[in-house]
Amino acid sequence: MLVLTRKLGESIAIDDNIKIVVVQIKGKQVRLGIKAPKETKIHREEVYQAIQDQNTEAVQANMSDIARLGEELKKK
Amino acid sequence: MKVKTTRFGELEVNPNDIVTFAEGLLGFENLKKYFVVDPGDSTLILWLQSTEDEKVAFPIIEPKIFKPDYIAKLLPADLNGLELESLQTAKLYAILTIPANVTEMSANLKAPVVINSNKKVGKQIVLQDSKLSVKHEMYKELKVYIVNFSSDDARRTSYEPSIALESGDLKTPAATTTRTLEAQ
Numbered sequence: 001m002l003v004l005t006r007k008l009g010e011s012i013a014i015d016d017n018i019k020i021v022v023v024q025i026k027g028k029q030v031r032l033g034i035k036a037p038k039e040t041k042i043h044r045e046e047v048y049q050a051i052q053d054q055n056t057e058a059v060q061a062n063m064s065d066i067a068r069l070g071e072e073l074k075k076k
Numbered sequence: 077m078k079v080k081t082t083r084f085g086e087l088e089v090n091p092n093d094i095v096t097f098a099e100g101l102l103g104f105e106n107l108k109k110y111f112v113v114d115p116g117d118s119t120l121i122l123w124l125q126s127t128e129d130e131k132v133a134f135p136i137i138e139p140k141i142f143k144p145d146y147i148a149k150l151l152p153a154d155l156n157g158l159e160l161e162s163l164q165t166a167k168l169y170a171i172l173t174i175p176a177n178v179t180e181m182s183a184n185l186k187a188p189v190v191i192n193s194n195k196k197v198g199k200q201i202v203l204q205d206s207k208l209s210v211k212h213e214m215y216k217e218l219k220v221y222i223v224n225f226s227s228d229d230a231r232r233t234s235y236e237p238s239i240a241l242e243s244g245d246l247k248t249p250a251a252t253t254t255r256t257l258e259a260q
Contacts, residue, residue: 038242039152043202050210051187051202052103054173058184059104061135061174063083069178070119073222 080130083123084113094127095191095198098157102187102200107132110198112191118222121172124189136169136189140238142217148188148203149242159195163239167191171200173211181218182211190239204242 004012011021017037024031034042079089093111100107104126113123113133120141126132139146148168160166168190170183186208191198 041151041153041202041204043204047186047202047210048102051184051200054184054187054210055101055103055134055171055200057173057175058134058171059132061133061172065174065176065178066117066119066121066135069121069174069181070117072178073219074118076223 079111079125079127081113081125081133082131083133084115084125087113087125089127092196095196097198097200099199101134101189102202104132112136120218120222122169124169124171134189135172135174137172137183137218138238139168139170139183139185139188141221142183142214143185143212146185146238148190148201148239149205150190150201150239151204151242154190154199154201155241157197158190158192158199159197160192161194163241165192165194166239167193168238170212179215180213181215182209182213184210185212186210 006012006022008022008025011019013019018040019035021033021035022030023033036042077089077091079087081087089111095110095112097108097110099105107126107128109127110124111127113125115121115123121135121137124134124136158166168188170185170188172181172183174181185203186205187200187202187210189198189200
């Protein structure tokens with residue numbers, strides 16, 4: 001992994017069209033501004049982890065729960 | 077072809093109905109081939125069943141059923157590999173998590189599954205909208221729908237596509253514009 005040191009207001013350019021700016025440093029938090037083409041997907045890493053966790057949980061659904069769900073949903 | 081499944085036994089599947097997820101689903105990257113099973117029960121839940129692992133099947137549902145105003149805004153990059161010629165051929169599903177306490181069921185609105193029903197390719201897409209939840213509880217809304225409309229099949233299938241393009245169109249994706257995002 002490439003590690004670079006940056007000060008507040010300084011930035012990093014990736015390719016010709018992505019720029020990451022250090023917008024604010026507050027204690028242990030860093031605010032980053034990202035300038036990128038519209039088609040670039042940018043997400044916090046935790047988002048991917050959360051989706052992976054949901055997918056893993058989703059495949060655990062069993063048919064007896066679904067049958068119970070069907071009964072519950074039909075009740076007026 | 078015959079496919080063994082843990083939940084539905086052995087199923088006869090038309091090879092033309094098998095959908096390829098070139099990138100797999102998050103956490104299941106090695107499984108690429110799925111088909112949609114409609115058990116025809118009252119829950120309106122379908123299943124995205126793997127042909128490669130009989131245990132793996134994701135309960136899925138069309139999100140418009142419980143959230144009529146839900147629209148997945150796709151970025152040009154999201155369309156890569158979907159080979160879409162028209163949004164009409166795109167089917168959109170939310171993956172459901174159904175715990176033992178079924179009233180706590182939830183839908184992942186942040187990362188829906190899009191299937192091109194003509195080309196039989198699919199993709200789980202992580203939407204940029206930060207307000208969308210991976211665990212959107214929707215039992216009550218689903219129940220209201222089923223109690224009111226479940227006998228009305230016409231209504232069930234008359235939905236407009238719930239997918240929109242963030243910019244550009246399918247043939248000429250948006251030009252490279254810049255935007256600024258701030259992540260804290």
